[in-house]
Amino acid sequence: MSARLVLDGLTVALPAGADRPHALKDVTLTLNDDEILCVVGESGSGKSMTANAVMRLLPGGVSIAGGRILFEGRDLTAFSEDEMRRVRGAGIAMIFQEPMTALNPLRTIGDQIGEMFAIHTDLDAAAINGKVLALLDEVRIPSPAQAARAYPHELSGGQRQRAMIAMALALDPRVLIADEPTTALDVTTQAQILKLIRDLQKRKGTAVLFITHDFGVVAEIADRVAVMQHGLVGEEDPAKEVLAAPKHAYTKQLIAAVPPLLAPPARPIADETILTLAHVDKTYRTGGFLGRGARVTHAVKDVTLTLPKGATLGVVGESGSGKSTLARCIIRLVDPDSGEIRLGDVDLASLSKREMRAATRRIQMVFQDPYGSLNPRRRVGELVAQGPMIHGVPREEAMKRARDLFALVGLDPSGIDRYPHEFSGGQRQRIGLARALALEPDVLVADEPVSALDVSVQAQVLKLLADLRSRLGLSIVFITHDLRVAAQVCDLVAVMKDGAVVEHGPTAQVFGAPSHPYTQALLASIPGRAFSEAQARAAAQ
Amino acid sequence: MRRIVITYFRSPTAVVGLALLVVVLAMAASAGWLYPRDPLALAGRPLIWPLDNPRFLLGTDNSGRDIAAQIFHGARISLLIGLVATTIAIAIGIFVGALAGYYGGAVDTVLMRITEAFQTLPNFLLLLVFVAVFGSTITTVTVAIGFVSWPAPARLTRVEFLSLRNREFVQACRTLGMRDAAIIFREVLPNALPPVIVYASVVMAVAILLESALAFLRLSDPNVASWGNLIGLGRDVLRTQWYVSAIPGLAILITVLAVSLVGQGLNDALNPRLKGK
Numbered sequence: 001m002s003a004r005l006v007l008d009g010l011t012v013a014l015p016a017g018a019d020r021p022h023a024l025k026d027v028t029l030t031l032n033d034d035e036i037l038c039v040v041g042e043s044g045s046g047k048s049m050t051a052n053a054v055m056r057l058l059p060g061g062v063s064i065a066g067g068r069i070l071f072e073g074r075d076l077t078a079f080s081e082d083e084m085r086r087v088r089g090a091g092i093a094m095i096f097q098e099p100m101t102a103l104n105p106l107r108t109i110g111d112q113i114g115e116m117f118a119i120h121t122d123l124d125a126a127a128i129n130g131k132v133l134a135l136l137d138e139v140r141i142p143s144p145a146q147a148a149r150a151y152p153h154e155l156s157g158g159q160r161q162r163a164m165i166a167m168a169l170a171l172d173p174r175v176l177i178a179d180e181p182t183t184a185l186d187v188t189t190q191a192q193i194l195k196l197i198r199d200l201q202k203r204k205g206t207a208v209l210f211i212t213h214d215f216g217v218v219a220e221i222a223d224r225v226a227v228m229q230h231g232l233v234g235e236e237d238p239a240k241e242v243l244a245a246p247k248h249a250y251t252k253q254l255i256a257a258v259p260p261l262l263a264p265p266a267r268p269i270a271d272e273t274i275l276t277l278a279h280v281d282k283t284y285r286t287g288g289f290l291g292r293g294a295r296v297t298h299a300v301k302d303v304t305l306t307l308p309k310g311a312t313l314g315v316v317g318e319s320g321s322g323k324s325t326l327a328r329c330i331i332r333l334v335d336p337d338s339g340e341i342r343l344g345d346v347d348l349a350s351l352s353k354r355e356m357r358a359a360t361r362r363i364q365m366v367f368q369d370p371y372g373s374l375n376p377r378r379r380v381g382e383l384v385a386q387g388p389m390i391h392g393v394p395r396e397e398a399m400k401r402a403r404d405l406f407a408l409v410g411l412d413p414s415g416i417d418r419y420p421h422e423f424s425g426g427q428r429q430r431i432g433l434a435r436a437l438a439l440e441p442d443v444l445v446a447d448e449p450v451s452a453l454d455v456s457v458q459a460q461v462l463k464l465l466a467d468l469r470s471r472l473g474l475s476i477v478f479i480t481h482d483l484r485v486a487a488q489v490c491d492l493v494a495v496m497k498d499g500a501v502v503e504h505g506p507t508a509q510v511f512g513a514p515s516h517p518y519t520q521a522l523l524a525s526i527p528g529r530a531f532s533e534a535q536a537r538a539a540a541q
Numbered sequence: 542m543r544r545i546v547i548t549y550f551r552s553p554t555a556v557v558g559l560a561l562l563v564v565v566l567a568m569a570a571s572a573g574w575l576y577p578r579d580p581l582a583l584a585g586r587p588l589i590w591p592l593d594n595p596r597f598l599l600g601t602d603n604s605g606r607d608i609a610a611q612i613f614h615g616a617r618i619s620l621l622i623g624l625v626a627t628t629i630a631i632a633i634g635i636f637v638g639a640l641a642g643y644y645g646g647a648v649d650t651v652l653m654r655i656t657e658a659f660q661t662l663p664n665f666l667l668l669l670v671f672v673a674v675f676g677s678t679i680t681t682v683t684v685a686i687g688f689v690s691w692p693a694p695a696r697l698t699r700v701e702f703l704s705l706r707n708r709e710f711v712q713a714c715r716t717l718g719m720r721d722a723a724i725i726f727r728e729v730l731p732n733a734l735p736p737v738i739v740y741a742s743v744v745m746a747v748a749i750l751l752e753s754a755l756a757f758l759r760l761s762d763p764n765v766a767s768w769g770n771l772i773g774l775g776r777d778v779l780r781t782q783w784y785v786s787a788i789p790g791l792a793i794l795i796t797v798l799a800v801s802l803v804g805q806g807l808n809d810a811l812n813p814r815l816k817g818k
Binding site: 357375377436 | 620708709710712713715717718719720723725728731732
């Protein structure tokens with residue numbers, strides 16, 4: 001076994017005025033023949049910058065300040081731009097997180113894969129076509145000939161990522177760099193793509209540098225693991241060792257922050273019901289003129305659920321399952337077509353716009369995107385005080401309440417005069433939570449509240465949410481795609497697929513003994529499942 | 542805010558634009574003090590060439606009025622027309638664009654069809670119609686210019702609103718029970734404003750040009766000393782005493798250039814990421 005790609009004391013400098021002087025500081029990594037090296041870290045750790053540095057595709061103002069990148073013994077940092085172009089694609093290929101933006105929307109898949117051959121080889125069109133079809137077959141796209149003629153938007157996310165992998169593997173590269181290739185995909189698709197990368201790697205003997213933030217994925221795919229933090233490599237060891245006995249304190253902390261799959265012991269649930277959904281339906285009609293050629297999407301189909309007082313109801317499902325639309329129906333951001341949404345003795349679905357404005361005191365929402373959900377031009381204190389002020393609380397008192405809420409969600413109350421961009425993602429999510437709590441609602445609808453956060457921050461926010469639930473007696477509807485998170489925070493779980501609830505019940509029951517095949521498939525696809533179960537067993541002993 | 546000012550002053554063209562604009566503003570401010578007499582009153586022999594007579598630095602026009610006085614007083618009129626017409630156009634544009642973009646659907650369709658109806662007519666023709674119907678005092682001319690210039694800002698505002706209205710912070714305001722008017726004007730509008738402010742400089746430049754074009758056709762208010770009026774007068778002696786038209790023409794050129802450069806500088810300062818490195 002020999003080293004195929006070696007980073008030797010690589011240092012990458014950030015432009016003056018950035019939050020730290022170096023994106024990467026003295027990074028030394030070795031990628032051997034025929035192995036998958038996972039580079040793990042949270043956002044800002046420099047893991048993507050490592051990939052970009054190897055490809056010599058650094059953003060403007062960022063440059064390699066020292067060290068060497070040895071690709072099969074040759075130093076890439078000394079290569080001219082022309083020589084580098086011959087290495088990219090043919091020697092080192094890359095796949096990206098978001099296949100939709102990495103592919104050109106105006107050209108067919110076959111055309112784009114064929115381009116690799118057109119640039120790097122002198123094959124004729126017929127030979128290229130044959131190669132493209134063979135590649136698409138290799139990445140197991142159903143009906144390759146059809147896929148080759150398709151445009152990116154005509155394929156599903158998983159198929160697009162398969163096409164990207166086909167493109168990356170076209171010239172049998174010696175090294176494949178995968179930058180979070182499954183992060184944008186649903187869990188079942190993710191499991192398939194991980195398996196595909198593993199299989200292809202084994203068959204072709206490619207060395208794969210796999211960048212991810214998810215320890216579940218690491219457990220699934222890695223031969224060796226390098227953990228990065230603040231542009232430094234914390235440890236680089238075989239995967240088994242890192243997962244079973246992490247040496248570095250930061251690695252321990254990261255692994256501990258991965259929510260275990262096992263549901264905690266069930267809490268007693270009140271008999272009293274606070275929110276009842278009965279036969280909620282929502283259909284979207286798009287396109288078409290005067291009813292002709294219109295496309296009808298059943299976003300939510302006949303959903304009936306109940307939320308007991310003080311409990312958390314998890315709604316889980318993959319993208320497009322209708323879980324976010326359901327959340328928006330409950331809070332009336334979207335008007336349901338039919339059905340009842342009964343909060344206490346009021347049917348929210350039948351309220352007029354004005355009545356609903358008044359009813360917002362009792363039901364509030366927490367959003368997913370910590371960057372998009374706060375108005376960038378308002379001070380955070382004002383954002384939190386806004387709700388009470390709309391409902392008639394005088395400004396002085398509302399600002400005082402905002403200060404109290406800041407303390408409640410674990411922020412410094414003196415920060416209320418600052419703007420949202422001065423806070424980190426986790427802090428912003430706390431601000432969003434404070435805003436929702438400012439109206440003292442009975443029910444909180446949380447739409448993927450921790451999906452955009454790093455695992456360690458995610459764990460803190462979940463803990464805060466659980467703490468607030470018991471202290472304030474909140475009832476929560478918790479929308480998530482992450483079954484690990486759902487297992488941790490939810491008393492009840494409903495699994496949605498194509499707009500309908502396929503299974504619901506107490507968390508331990510749904511996750512422990514799933515009765516619907518879709519739930520079973522979802523649970524089986526969770527990355528690092530075997531690792532989590534081993535961990536749970538170890539913890540139980 | 543400080544960062545915006547610093548970025549602005551880092552661009553040489555933006556600084557030149559601002560300097561030119563300050564010169565024009567200074568001319569407008571000092572007109573009453575340097576040329577206290579009515580600029581339209583007879584001052585001397587007609588058609589004195591510039592620099593021939595120290596009393597008339599820029600010469601006199603075909604009726605014997607001081608061109609320098611008219612240029613200084615004209616700066617007031619041009620800037621006034623530019624500012625007021627731009628304010629009217631931007632205000633209508635923001636209102637229409639914000640409603641269309643925020644509500645979408647039928648409201649959007651109706652408002653955008655109206656906007657298109659305005660846009661399909663060349664706005665100068667529309668302006669001629671307004672002036673023909675309502676007369677050509679300086680007030681009607683200014684209001685009419687504002688009224689034919691709103692479609693472009695409206696479309697711009699609409700596009701900004703379309704991309705902002707589905708952002709989570711807007712939804713958050715709705716879940717707090719905020720009224721639509723408050724969401725539109727207090728929450729969304731400040732975020733949609735920067736490109737509209739930048740575009741205002743284009744509207745202002747065009748407004749000044751529109752007034753000059755009207756005046757050239759002798760359809761603007763003849764009782765004020767505007768640059769356009771002077772150009773229109775010079776038309777009769779264009780081949781022999783070309784300076785009568787050329788001097789106010791230069792003044793218009795400089796003013797429009799200054800406003801455009803300032804607009805461009807603002808654009809780069811407000812959207813630093815769009816600027817190519």
